[in-house]
Amino acid sequence: MIGYLNGQYLPQENIVISPEDRGFLFADGIYEVIRSYSGKLFRSKAHLDRLSHGARALQFNQTDFSYLESVCEKLILENCLTQGDAVIYMQVTRGVAPRSHAFPPIETPLTVYATAKSFQPHLQESETGIQVILVPDQRWARCDIKTIGLLANTLAHQRARNSQATEGLFVRDGAVMEGTHSNVMAVMDGKVITPPRTNYMLAGITREFVLGLCGDLSIPFSETPLYESDILKADELMIVGTTVEVTPVIAINGENIGSGTPGPITRKLQKAFHQTTQTVNFFPP
Numbered sequence: 001m002i003g004y005l006n007g008q009y010l011p012q013e014n015i016v017i018s019p020e021d022r023g024f025l026f027a028d029g030i031y032e033v034i035r036s037y038s039g040k041l042f043r044s045k046a047h048l049d050r051l052s053h054g055a056r057a058l059q060f061n062q063t064d065f066s067y068l069e070s071v072c073e074k075l076i077l078e079n080c081l082t083q084g085d086a087v088i089y090m091q092v093t094r095g096v097a098p099r100s101h102a103f104p105p106i107e108t109p110l111t112v113y114a115t116a117k118s119f120q121p122h123l124q125e126s127e128t129g130i131q132v133i134l135v136p137d138q139r140w141a142r143c144d145i146k147t148i149g150l151l152a153n154t155l156a157h158q159r160a161r162n163s164q165a166t167e168g169l170f171v172r173d174g175a176v177m178e179g180t181h182s183n184v185m186a187v188m189d190g191k192v193i194t195p196p197r198t199n200y201m202l203a204g205i206t207r208e209f210v211l212g213l214c215g216d217l218s219i220p221f222s223e224t225p226l227y228e229s230d231i232l233k234a235d236e237l238m239i240v241g242t243t244v245e246v247t248p249v250i251a252i253n254g255e256n257i258g259s260g261t262p263g264p265i266t267r268k269l270q271k272a273f274h275q276t277t278q279t280v281n282f283f284p285p
């Protein structure tokens with residue numbers, strides 16, 4: 001496998017990161033995950049714009065990562081991933097410096113790492129739907145930054161796995177925010193409802209895309225807070241994200257949502273999403 005580190009393409013086993021990297025010491029970094037379908041990147045510009053948003057929020061010395069698009073393309077080619085599905089992981093940290101809470105000198109180069117590997121879509125979960133649990137949101141107040149500091153997410157996700165569920169949905173002050181690695185959408189009275197963008201959730205690229213699909217398909221939608229009590233009465237529920245695409249949720253905390261099977265609007269959105277990713281030229285880039 002060939003990976004990328006700071007301008008060089010190297011065999012994965014030769015990629016070495018310093019123990020003084022601020023990503024390792026402080027989780028002082030951001031990341032992105034982009035899907036490719038048959039070698040074509042899906043929504044790469046939106047992902048790289050979100051990386052810039054994070055870099056600005058963390059006051060990195062570089063905030064334009066548009067060049068990473070060609071890095072992703074080269075990794076796809078070098079790793080023979082032009083057929084089928086793949087996932088590209090990118091991480092940018094504040095670089096290497098002796099451990100100190102203060103930022104290192106502004107000229108310290110960022111550490112930029114990327115890797116690509118083949119991806120198996122979760123077909124069974126897309127087909128039958130998944131169970132989720134509600135978990136208290138113990139994250140910080142800048143969930144809009146896609147930071148590599150994911151401990152609250154991994155703890156919550158593991159809690160879900162330990163309860164035989166596939167995803168945990170974060171609840172803050174009675175409102176459902178998002179999943180540990182996905183956004184959430186409910187269907188109530190024929191309308192798709194998803195929590196509004198705030199600093200307490202990640203502005204998902206898939207979320208934005210699926211709202212666009214709702215528009216295209218004339219499915220009414222709104223970005224409105226989703227309270228725990230509402231969500232339990234939803235007709236349908238789904239999670240959306242780069243790896244989960246559009247996955248139906250059939251139960252929360254062991255209680256069925258609607259009929260306990262994937263609902264018709266979820267299926268419509270799944271189908272439209274799938275049709276888009278199967279066309280060679282995605283719209284828009």
Ligand code: PLP
Pocket residue numbers: 033178179180181182183202203204205206207240241242243
């Ligand atoms: N929310 C969180 C916390 C995530 O980690 C992710 C993706 O990893 C998402 C939402 C979905 O975002 P996207 O659709 O951009 O993958």
